[in-house]
Amino acid sequence: MSLVSCREEFKSLFVTPLITALSCFPQQGGNPVILPLRNPRPGSRDWDENILTMSTYQQKIGNFIRELRERQGMTPENFAGFLGTSLPEVNRMESGDINFTTEVLGKISEVLGHQLVSLNYSTDFQINGGRKLSGSITTNYSKNGSVGLLCASLLNKGTTVLHGIARIEEVNRVIEIMESIGVSVIWTDKNTVRIQLPDEFTMESINVASAIKTRSVIMLIGPLIHRLSGFSIPHASGCKLGKRTISAHTYALEELGVKIKTTHDDYQITSPGSFKPRDIVMYEAGDTACENILMAASKIPGKTVIRFASANYMVQEICFFLEKLGVRIDGIGTSTLVVHGKKEISQEIEYWNSEDPIESMMFISAAIATDSELEITRCPIDFLSLELEKLKKMNLKFKITRRYKSENGRTNLVDLKVYPSKLVALEDKIHANPYPGLNMDNLPFFVPISIKAKGQTMIHDWVYENRAIYFTELNRLGANITLADPHRVYIQGGTPLKAAQIVCPPALRPAMIILIGMLGAQGTSILRSVYMINRGYEEIAERFNKIGADIRILK
Numbered sequence: 001m002s003l004v005s006c007r008e009e010f011k012s013l014f015v016t017p018l019i020t021a022l023s024c025f026p027q028q029g030g031n032p033v034i035l036p037l038r039n040p041r042p043g044s045r046d047w048d049e050n051i052l053t054m055s056t057y058q059q060k061i062g063n064f065i066r067e068l069r070e071r072q073g074m075t076p077e078n079f080a081g082f083l084g085t086s087l088p089e090v091n092r093m094e095s096g097d098i099n100f101t102t103e104v105l106g107k108i109s110e111v112l113g114h115q116l117v118s119l120n121y122s123t124d125f126q127i128n129g130g131r132k133l134s135g136s137i138t139t140n141y142s143k144n145g146s147v148g149l150l151c152a153s154l155l156n157k158g159t160t161v162l163h164g165i166a167r168i169e170e171v172n173r174v175i176e177i178m179e180s181i182g183v184s185v186i187w188t189d190k191n192t193v194r195i196q197l198p199d200e201f202t203m204e205s206i207n208v209a210s211a212i213k214t215r216s217v218i219m220l221i222g223p224l225i226h227r228l229s230g231f232s233i234p235h236a237s238g239c240k241l242g243k244r245t246i247s248a249h250t251y252a253l254e255e256l257g258v259k260i261k262t263t264h265d266d267y268q269i270t271s272p273g274s275f276k277p278r279d280i281v282m283y284e285a286g287d288t289a290c291e292n293i294l295m296a297a298s299k300i301p302g303k304t305v306i307r308f309a310s311a312n313y314m315v316q317e318i319c320f321f322l323e324k325l326g327v328r329i330d331g332i333g334t335s336t337l338v339v340h341g342k343k344e345i346s347q348e349i350e351y352w353n354s355e356d357p358i359e360s361m362m363f364i365s366a367a368i369a370t371d372s373e374l375e376i377t378r379c380p381i382d383f384l385s386l387e388l389e390k391l392k393k394m395n396l397k398f399k400i401t402r403r404y405k406s407e408n409g410r411t412n413l414v415d416l417k418v419y420p421s422k423l424v425a426l427e428d429k430i431h432a433n434p435y436p437g438l439n440m441d442n443l444p445f446f447v448p449i450s451i452k453a454k455g456q457t458m459i460h461d462w463v464y465e466n467r468a469i470y471f472t473e474l475n476r477l478g479a480n481i482t483l484a485d486p487h488r489v490y491i492q493g494g495t496p497l498k499a500a501q502i503v504c505p506p507a508l509r510p511a512m513i514i515l516i517g518m519l520g521a522q523g524t525s526i527l528r529s530v531y532m533i534n535r536g537y538e539e540i541a542e543r544f545n546k547i548g549a550d551i552r553i554l555k
Helices: 002-016 045-071 077-085 087-095 102-112 143-155 168-181 215-224 247-255 287-298 313-324 357-369 385-393 443-452 467-477 510-518 531-536 540-546
Strands: 124-129 136-138 160-163 186-191 192-196 230-234 259-262 266-270 278-283 300-308 326-330 334-342 348-354 375-380 397-405 411-418 456-460 482-487 488-492 502-504 524-526 551-552
Touching: 045 087, 045 102, 077 087, 077 102, 124 510, 136 326, 143 160, 143 168, 143 192, 143 215, 143 287, 143 357, 168 186, 168 215, 168 531, 186 540, 215 230, 215 247, 215 266, 215 287, 247 287, 287 300, 287 313, 287 334, 300 348, 313 326, 313 348, 326 510, 357 375, 357 385, 357 411, 357 443, 385 397, 411 482, 443 456, 443 467, 443 488, 443 510, 467 482, 467 488, 510 524, 510 531, 540 551
Parallel strands: 136 375, 160 348, 278 300, 502 524
Antiparallel strands: 124 524, 124 551, 160 192, 186 192, 230 266, 259 266, 300 334, 326 334, 375 411, 397 411, 456 488, 482 488
């Protein structure tokens, strides 16, 4: 490549698009850097400085790509295979010895499930903060319920119609995986899908790029062990929250005779072909692990007992769905489930997914952060009661105006009105626990709430290794948050927030609390690379704007 063409390549890479790879982790700090590119003469001092800068940044990008690959547990050989290139070429990439084109970076981003370069398809939010919210907002259908039900539909040889399926990126990835193995998934309405299984699953054509972006792929195991003697699924991903074990899945499935071998690239599953009911103690009360074993147990004739089971909302959703398929389940909502399985499930059924308590909590947090009076309807109260009790002790004024059932006929809903309040910090720490404790996904929403409360709040996020680190991103908006260790933060409340420019962290709930903070911050903020938010929230900018926010979508 000539010096002139090299300079043009550098310009197209670093000036026209916006590189976010070097600033995506909050602990590294800094907003995306746009390098100024002068227009020097070839051979001049400025020309040489530009070429040197290009070389340095290519090396940094190469190092970053290697780090992302290793975090995914992907070998260089597998990485080369996914990219359709050679191992020596991957080695050159990771050494920074090639001139990265935007096309190459886009393909790497797709394989690694992490956006390295922002092109036309990148989405940012511009938030004009400090505005009051008002009116009424309806809680949308559950994200976790949606992905669990999609996986559970693989149990039914008949046609399954699911209503209330969230139109979010996480659901899109799961549907792409299902379609790639031969399942017919057709959207028949905005939130309704019709699902028909194939005669034979084509696991060899599984969409790896979609599979590595979502931990939900692990829930394919429970249904598929009844249809396939052996298959592989790629390593699960999702939010970047440190090491997240699948031991609860493997230990429970192994109790049923399933063998799971973990390689660098995938999980290799061998089914025994025939199953006997067992008495299983869950290694931990994980939500997706419990869903997985519920699906597996549903097609084992006899009585399978699941002890130390999660009773969280998405697990109850799967129980309700399985009952609709004719599987009797005792103990729903408790830590001991008894599944009376059936050898075959083949029904023409329709089922309604219920609403998302995490989204209800998000709107409660947003109302508090903006000092607003806001009605939030269709809130699943059984999974918000403890959160509301904590808020009541913090002096939040709210009122439940109506109680009723969800469309599934099982989930209890309420309409809730939140009023502007002068909050005070709790003396006790705020921490999550398995249901019926404070929901782990709701814990981050107490960060913007605590910023509004007079006094000091300690939030203990003991479940995830890295999530509390992301809470400190709100310091960029003027918050006073001290990281005590990777699990605990101290928040000094009462500090006014100001506008800032921040790149979304690679975790759903931390990304959302930054958006909430920006809604309450005076001035115009920019939230970059909001794929993580779109992964879990449907049309969130448009919905906030309908209740008084001012969010502009930048593409």
